[in-house]
Amino acid sequence: xxxxxxxxxxxxxxxxxxxxxxxxxxxxxxxxxxxxxxxxxxxxxxxxxxxxxxxxxxxxxxxxxxxxxxxxxxxxxxxxxxxxxxxxxxxxxxxxxxxxxxxxxxxxxxxxxxxxxxxxxxxxxxxxxxxxxxxxxxxxxxxxxxxxxxxxxxxxxxxxxxxxxxxxxxxxxxxxxxxxxxxxxxxxxxxxxxxxxxxxxxxxxxxxxxxxxxxxxxxxxxxxxxxxxxxxxxxxxxxxxxxxxxxxxxxxxxxxxxxxxxxxxxxxxxxxxx
Numbered sequence: 001x002x003x004x005x006x007x008x009x010x011x012x013x014x015x016x017x018x019x020x021x022x023x024x025x026x027x028x029x030x031x032x033x034x035x036x037x038x039x040x041x042x043x044x045x046x047x048x049x050x051x052x053x054x055x056x057x058x059x060x061x062x063x064x065x066x067x068x069x070x071x072x073x074x075x076x077x078x079x080x081x082x083x084x085x086x087x088x089x090x091x092x093x094x095x096x097x098x099x100x101x102x103x104x105x106x107x108x109x110x111x112x113x114x115x116x117x118x119x120x121x122x123x124x125x126x127x128x129x130x131x132x133x134x135x136x137x138x139x140x141x142x143x144x145x146x147x148x149x150x151x152x153x154x155x156x157x158x159x160x161x162x163x164x165x166x167x168x169x170x171x172x173x174x175x176x177x178x179x180x181x182x183x184x185x186x187x188x189x190x191x192x193x194x195x196x197x198x199x200x201x202x203x204x205x206x207x208x209x210x211x212x213x214x215x216x217x218x219x220x221x222x223x224x225x226x227x228x229x230x231x232x233x234x235x236x237x238x239x240x241x242x243x244x245x246x247x248x249x250x251x252x253x254x255x256x257x258x259x260x261x262x263x264x265x266x267x268x269x270x271x272x273x274x
Contacts, residue, residue, distance in 0.1 A: 018047065035085070037099070111262075113262070115134075126207040
């Protein structure tokens with residue numbers, strides 16, 4: 001096992017992805033422009049690891065042409081149930097939000113390299129807005145492995161803090177921050193992290209959300225010598241590393257590009273410079 005207490009990410013990879021039509025069992029609005037979609041696909045659920053994602057195809061027509069990458073929000077492997085949290089931000093997700101129970105979509109996954117699972121005592125998870133999506137499943141998996149989990153979720157207001165019911169689980173502590181002070185800490189979730197989280201009691205840190213937020217979390221980890229991982233968000237057209245639409249440098253001085261959809265979306269926090 002690596003010295004920082006992580007499992008090798010190669011252990012997170014699966015050789016094959018599932019590509020099937022599924023029947024939507026729920027697609028409800030849970031907040032401002034936020035929806036949770038649910039479907040049952042045991043063949044996919046048993047392969048899913050925290051931090052991975054699925055590619056959703058609404059139909060086989062030309063509009064919209066491309067699949068939509070959505071993080072695994074919550075997975076019940078025993079029941080085969082998968083939930084996806086998404087925000088309506090364009091035509092594709094607008095059409096997705098119009099789907100009703102009984103409608104079908106095509107799902108391919110799981111895709112990407114997920115989070116490694118910290119083997120140490122306490123993990124801190126920092127999510128901004130809909131960036132909380134991949135951290136919910138991670139929090140539950142860490143808790144099941146005996147890790148003490150502290151989740152910090154920040155958003156503009158209380159209507160966008162939609163993960164609480166999914167984090168009501170033994171061993172998980174949820175702290176919230178809102179910009180308008182409507183609930184929890186008033187201010188940025190990174191201010192909550194810096195002001196109220198004792199770095200000496202944080203063994204590993206995970207983060208996903210807007211890049212300025214992740215940059216601040218990365219700096220907190222660097223200053224306090226804490227290992228961690230970040231989940232990057234990029235446009236992913238193919239989801240398998242073929243189109244290079246999500247290719248980027250992790251640091252400005254890097255000569256090579258990484259494919260976020262395949263090499264990531266999860267990377268070591270020390271490897272990324274925002």
